[in-house]
Amino acid sequence: MAQSQNTAGLAGVTAGKTAICTVGKEGVGLTYRGYAIDDLARRAEFEEVAYLLLYGELPTRSQLEDYKRRLAARRGLPQGVKTALEVLPADTHPMDVMRTGASVLGTIEQENDPAAQQHDVADRLLAAFPSMLLYWYHFTHSGDRIEVETDDDRIGAHFLHLLHGVRPDEESIKAMSTSLILYAEHEFNASTFTARVITATLSDFYSAVVGAIGALRGPLHGGANEKAMALIESFSDPDDAEAGLRRMLANKEKIMGFGHRVYKTGDPRNPIIKAWSEQLAGDDPERRNLYAISERLEQVMQDEKGMFPNADFYHATAYNFLGIPTELFTPIFVISRLTGWGAHIFEQRADNRLIRPSADYIGPDTREFVPIDARG
Ligand SMILES: CC(=O)SCCNC(=O)CCNC(=O)[C@H](O)C(C)(C)COP(=O)(O)OP(=O)(O)OC[C@H]1O[C@@H](n2cnc3c(N)ncnc32)[C@H](O)[C@@H]1OP(=O)(O)O
Numbered sequence: 001m002a003q004s005q006n007t008a009g010l011a012g013v014t015a016g017k018t019a020i021c022t023v024g025k026e027g028v029g030l031t032y033r034g035y036a037i038d039d040l041a042r043r044a045e046f047e048e049v050a051y052l053l054l055y056g057e058l059p060t061r062s063q064l065e066d067y068k069r070r071l072a073a074r075r076g077l078p079q080g081v082k083t084a085l086e087v088l089p090a091d092t093h094p095m096d097v098m099r100t101g102a103s104v105l106g107t108i109e110q111e112n113d114p115a116a117q118q119h120d121v122a123d124r125l126l127a128a129f130p131s132m133l134l135y136w137y138h139f140t141h142s143g144d145r146i147e148v149e150t151d152d153d154r155i156g157a158h159f160l161h162l163l164h165g166v167r168p169d170e171e172s173i174k175a176m177s178t179s180l181i182l183y184a185e186h187e188f189n190a191s192t193f194t195a196r197v198i199t200a201t202l203s204d205f206y207s208a209v210v211g212a213i214g215a216l217r218g219p220l221h222g223g224a225n226e227k228a229m230a231l232i233e234s235f236s237d238p239d240d241a242e243a244g245l246r247r248m249l250a251n252k253e254k255i256m257g258f259g260h261r262v263y264k265t266g267d268p269r270n271p272i273i274k275a276w277s278e279q280l281a282g283d284d285p286e287r288r289n290l291y292a293i294s295e296r297l298e299q300v301m302q303d304e305k306g307m308f309p310n311a312d313f314y315h316a317t318a319y320n321f322l323g324i325p326t327e328l329f330t331p332i333f334v335i336s337r338l339t340g341w342g343a344h345i346f347e348q349r350a351d352n353r354l355i356r357p358s359a360d361y362i363g364p365d366t367r368e369f370v371p372i373d374a375r376g
């Protein structure tokens with residue numbers, strides 16, 4: 001039987017159970033372990049949400065302080081990882097740096113006993129990802145072998161500190177924390193599902209994460225935030241953006257940062273990150289122009305296609321206003337989503353069965369083999 005059109009790409013197909021997240025569930029919306037995304041984004045720190053996802057409950061204050069100390073203590077990189085990062089070309093896509101860094105760390109600090117080690121491996125990667133990315137970034141762009149251990153207690157602060165070489169202000173740290181919360185988890189999205197497929201073969205945590213990074217890299221998934229920035233920056237002002245967007249739509253081009261497989265009327269993360277983008281734009285005329293261009297694109301997409309920005313769209317300008325180079329946008333998504341991936345890897349392992357669906361065959365009927373010299 002041919003696969004019906006509406007399940008192409010497994011759209012609408014339920015592929016398993018999860019207790020981690022609801023996406024677009026009527027009357028409930030986006031929740032992580034039962035907590036509404038609005039509450040988490042406005043009232044929690046990213047480390048609280050990471051703990052919630054990886055350990056199952058919100059931490060108490062002392063658990064949170066312990067957790068932050070544990071993560072901060074795990075930021076250092078083994079020499080083998082640094083050596084591997086140093087040989088990667090400067091024009092490597094930073095997502096490939098994340099993929100390679102995770103893979104190399106997995107050869108040095110192997111996960112041989114998942115039940116005993118999996119939480120440690122998740123925490124280690126969460127702590128070490130900013131270090132890997134920014135060690136490689138500074139070494140290949142300016143030849144500096146930076147010190148990757150800072151005393152910042154929060155991951156967002158640590159990231160911005162390593163990137164800019166100065167301690168960030170509180171507003172920037174809060175913006176980063178909110179962004180990391182918004183990106184942390186999203187049920188059976190493509191990268192998480194990839195991680196679960198790999199996990200279900202009883203492979204190791206690092207392999208699942210490496211595969212997930214590969215899936216997140218593409219512009220139909222996490223890579224859309226970088227493409228959205230390129231689009232926004234390609235216009236000189238809102239009128240130019242409107243004209244350009246109308247041309248693109250007439251050519252049936254896909255507009256990155258819009259649309260979603262599950263959400264049909266809006267992405268609940270969008271108003272939150274949009275408000276941050278506007279706040280970070282402040283009174284700076286260049287930033288206000290980029291923000292106004294984004295708003296015009298949003299308006300035209302709504303009027304012309306009835307489409308709304310997904311979580312990636314306003315992340316583009318928010319990150320830009322934090323002084324983050326565009327090619328580092330999707331790697332930040334990795335740092336955040338690692339917590340969701342980790343939770344799903346644990347959940348898959350706790351009730352595992354190999355994931356191996358079937359396919360409807362649409363190739364040629366059985367035919368005679370033709371020896372090579374007889375083929376015309
Ligand atoms: C964090 C995340 O991963 S969020 C997603 C990030 N990805 C992007 O922003 C990339 C742009 N968006 C898209 O490509 C899609 O909306 C996806 C991949 C997110 C979802 O894809 P699907 O669920 O398969 O939607 P599908 O591609 O079937 O779209 C339905 C219709 O809307 C159109 N459409 C969907 N997204 C867009 C878009 N961004 N721009 C223009 N048209 C679009 C499609 O062309 C299609 O039109 P048609 O019915 O005339 O052929």
Ligand SMILES: O=C([O-])CC(=O)C(=O)O
Nearest residue numbers: 186188189190261262311
């Ligand atoms: O859920 C999806 O399909 C895409 C995703 O990861 C997200 O929106 O955060």
